[in-house]
Amino acid sequence: MKIYQEIIGNLHSPEWAARAKEARTEYLDLDQWTAQKSRFVARSDRSNEYAVALRRHTQIADGDILEYSPGEGRIVAVRIRLSDVLVADLSALAAESPERMIRTAVEFGHAVGNQHWPAVVKGMQVYIPLTVDRKVMQSVMRTHRLEHIVFEFRPGSEIIPYLAPHETRRLFGGTGPDSHVHEHHAHEHACSPARP
Numbered sequence: 001m002k003i004y005q006e007i008i009g010n011l012h013s014p015e016w017a018a019r020a021k022e023a024r025t026e027y028l029d030l031d032q033w034t035a036q037k038s039r040f041v042a043r044s045d046r047s048n049e050y051a052v053a054l055r056r057h058t059q060i061a062d063g064d065i066l067e068y069s070p071g072e073g074r075i076v077a078v079r080i081r082l083s084d085v086l087v088a089d090l091s092a093l094a095a096e097s098p099e100r101m102i103r104t105a106v107e108f109g110h111a112v113g114n115q116h117w118p119a120v121v122k123g124m125q126v127y128i129p130l131t132v133d134r135k136v137m138q139s140v141m142r143t144h145r146l147e148h149i150v151f152e153f154r155p156g157s158e159i160i161p162y163l164a165p166h167e168t169r170r171l172f173g174g175t176g177p178d179s180h181v182h183e184h185h186a187h188e189h190a191c192s193p194a195r196p
Helices: 014-021 091-095 098-114 134-143 156-162 165-172
Strands: 024-031 039-043 049-053 064-069 074-081 084-089 120-122 125-129 150-155
Touching: 014 074, 024 039, 084 134, 084 156, 091 098, 098 125, 120 165, 125 165, 134 150, 150 156, 156 165
Parallel strands: 024 074
Antiparallel strands: 039 049, 064 074, 084 125, 084 150, 120 125
């Protein structure tokens, strides 16, 4: 089995998009968890198995090309399936009193934290990956009736450019169907008595 150790281009660049029109592209379909790794084995859409061992801290992106064979008219590229992201905009809180701003932000943090949803804060926006059914996330947001917080769902691919690699891992790593991120659960959180 051949081991791919470098990314030679990306299908989204004009140069490679033109080459891809003249070639047959074989895709390694990766979930968002596998895409965070620099070493993995993946099966392509043509049932071929490929090993990838990139340099540490190399971030693989959708459309990255691992092999190009002009003689065969063949490209091997990566296709990443990212979940949608709930984008909560907290910018309207800036016009509120400090007390209301703090209360709403803490209530929002409690609502998200109680669901065990990973989140990334960038400026006045909070990004939360779709880890459960969209209707469940909408229900949680509406149930808490958080004033001055507006939210929408956007494709993960639109959010990636705004994130540092460690934020990408936090947002998309481990949020697939086999992850330990889960829906709200009915259990009581035990509180230990305060220590002197």
